[in-house]
Amino acid sequence: xxxxxxxxxxEEDQRKPLDSSRERTFHQGWEDALDDGPYTExxxxxxxxxxxxxxxGCLFGDVxxxxxxxxxxxxxxxxRLD
Numbered sequence: 001x002x003x004x005x006x007x008x009x010x011e012e013d014q015r016k017p018l019d020s021s022r023e024r025t026f027h028q029g030w031e032d033a034l035d036d037g038p039y040t041e042x043x044x045x046x047x048x049x050x051x052x053x054x055x056x057g058c059l060f061g062d063v064x065x066x067x068x069x070x071x072x073x074x075x076x077x078x079x080r081l082d
């Protein structure tokens with residue numbers, strides 16, 4: 001089982017600028033969290049849009065799509081700041 005602390009940690013941010021394909025993978029990761037729980041611990045070493053969706057899905061659960069989108073766009077704004 002992946003701990004909440006592990007879900008928030010990563011070593012390398014591999015995310016590229018958000019586009020429609022990456023939006024879909026973010027949402028797929030969220031759905032994976034709802035269906036199957038968190039990805040394996042090794043998956044969380046590198047941050048991708050898909051495993052970020054999975055992380056948020058584990059933390060926030062089944063929330064409206066508007067909230068998922070808002071968190072995704074917030075994450076994109078934070079990525080640009082780095």
